[in-house]
Amino acid sequence: MPEREQVTVLLPTYNEAATIGDVVDDFREQGFDDVLVIDGDSEDGTRGIAREHDARVETQSDSGKGQAIREAVREHIDREYVLMADGDGTYRPEDADAMLAPLDEGYDHVIGDRFADMEEGAMTRLNRIGNTLINWLFGTIHREEFTDILSGYRAFSRASFERLRLSAEGFGIETEMAVECAKQGIPTTIVPITYLERPAGSNTNLHPVRDGGIIFLELFRRAKTSNPLFYFGSVGVASGVAGSLIAVYVAVEWFVYGVPHEVWALAGAAGILLGVQLLMFGVLSDLILTLHREQLNRIETLADADD
Known part of the structure; x- marks a missing residue:
């Protein structure tokens, strides 16, 4: 102590x-x-x-x-x-x-x-x-x-x-x-x-x-x-879920009641696409971060070996 x-x-x-x-x-x-x-x-x-x-x-x-x-x-x-x-x-x-x-x-x-x-x-x-x-x-x-x-x-x-x-x-x-x-x-x-x-x-x-x-x-x-996968992935999941809920609402209104909701349909599609893109970006960012950390570990190992 x-x-x-x-x-x-x-x-x-x-x-x-x-x-x-x-x-x-x-x-x-x-x-x-x-x-x-x-x-x-x-x-x-x-x-x-x-x-x-x-x-x-x-x-x-x-x-x-x-x-x-x-x-x-x-x-x-x-x-x-x-x-x-x-x-x-x-x-x-x-x-x-x-x-x-x-x-x-x-x-x-x-x-x-x-x-x-x-x-x-x-x-x-x-x-x-x-x-x-x-x-x-x-x-x-x-x-x-x-x-x-x-x-x-x-x-x-x-x-x-x-x-x-x-x-x-x-x-x-x-x-x-x-x-x-x-x-x-x-x-x-x-x-x-x-x-x-x-x-x-x-x-x-x-x-x-x-x-x-x-x-x-x-x-x-x-x-x-x-943790970029969590950072982008959580927003992506939220966007995808919101877009899916809107899409379900639009589909029910169209097939059951025959009422079209073009604007809501576009919003739902945009939410789903944004969610997928953010998830993909999170996966790629996480891969880059992992490679970066591995490279830093190699550099530190080589530096320790030189010492």
């Missing part, structure tokens, strides 16, 4: 005055001497409280959790490893050793699985359903079982973070990190953790419907270069 002197604890915050002091104290009690609070210009005194509890505090230059994490790691952290958590008191500093241990076992990125031990009331039913759907979609697209890609409790090497191409501004950052780990082949593992209910007086900054929609769109958008 990395020594405490090699690790920076990163806590992105926004209006977490009710909890940030206890969170900082708890991590310092676990032996971490560098606790960085990167704050999104809170209006409730979060930064002052964090400083009173001996945290290193920086105000991010823009808004959003994603921007905060990128800025913190690239501009304010120079240690080899980062232990990232939220400032809302839902993650236990006592799980830090379990999170950091895999970094000495060949892994570069560790995700804390909140579902392994979730306190009653820690997550609403709507959030549970959304998390389940998002994790299923991620596994389908990227063929990796990361179990809980939305977890905010992470441990990773700073070198591996630099390999991630990240652009999400808000809560989509965890999804983007998981996608990039799968895409870049970064050794990633899952560690069971305890997920706690928010303490009284602490309010969430997450908007389930809005942020969930952003995460779904981000997952689907990134499937274009990770």
